[in-house]
Amino acid sequence: MLRRCTGRVLDIGCGAGRMVEALAGRGHHVLGIDVCPAAVITTACRGASAVSRSVFDPLPDEGRWGTALLIDGNIGIGGEPRRLLHRIREVIAPEDLLLVETASGEVDERRRVRIHSGHRPVSTVLPWAVVGATALRRHALASGWTEAERWTSARGRHFVALRACR
Template identity: 55%
Template sequence: MSAPPRVPRTRPEPVAPDPAVPEPAVPEPTLSELAVSEPAAAEALDAHEEHAWSRCDPWSAALRSGRGPLYLHREDGTRHPLDIERWCAAPDAADRTVIERCRGSVLDIGCGPGRFLVALAERRLTALGIDANPHAVARAVRAGGGALCRSVFAPLPGTGSWHTALLVDGNIGIGGDPPRLLRRTAELVRPGGTLLVETAAHALDERLSVRVGDGRGVHGTAFPWARLGSTALLRHAEETGAWAKAGEWEAGGRRFVALRRA
């Protein structure tokens, strides 16, 4: 399979700061910092993720078309549907409960097609999306968001100064190691900042190997993933010593947790 195309550099349109947000103690990343030159996706990926989303052809095809069906296939034969049509649409009512809790500069980890980025820009918040799949980044940029093709574990602009970070649509599973991901997000978010996480609706704490499939027998490469309920998330967050519970809510049959950076 040929390498995915490189995403051209794109500078997002400047947005004015939200006057309701106090000035940060640490310099907020500017849009010029966000529009940095990017290496090819394969060079940007951490070894922990290098065989994950960016090589999953059914995932890339669905991102290009905006349509499914699309599934996460487990080794035991179980499959979990991926809601690609919702991710490629405008934010729904449940998404808006997350957007309303965003303050200051926002880092969307695993931004996918960029629906949160567009909505945050409309609220005049500085927002950057990162995703390991170049097709996701290309779609996010076309939609009007600022996005980089980069792993969350790679060097990122604004490290330590983000007011809010997002891990929605199951992205707490990135890398298959939630404690590591929580420690990494603690490095990215400023003290007093917020991490907004979507969790599984049920009590889960799973580490698994999965592949993305289209339901018609085409599968991508296996990669590590995790699925967590809110109880497991809060336990892992407390163990990092960097995060404390700031809130928890349900919307549209989905469950979310807000964590405050110590």
């Protein structure tokens, strides 16, 4: 997945920052964003760049990111995949790339989740979506994206590369 990243990379929902760190190590200008302040701190402790905010808030360098990432199921952010996909079109450069990790099965579900640190809840209840590759394709087409590639990693993780339509 990392080899497919081009240009400046925005990791949406970066968590502990492992992708941010790996991409920076490959020479990319990369920024992680996450709503969880502890995730941003962990990313910074890795020596990587991150800011604490929602993808739906104003972001640094909107419209100039070459690749955006939604890894570890982050297509679920906000519970409305089409709204998220529309927003990311505003964030990346025209015709650039969005790399999405999808659920393994053919699923398109809405849920309510809570973030925990160990057994302690650290967030309010949040809307979330779980989306497989076929459902992602449907949401993407309705949101101005086209599927550029679909693959499964050696570890059995499922990914789709989307390209913004003109």
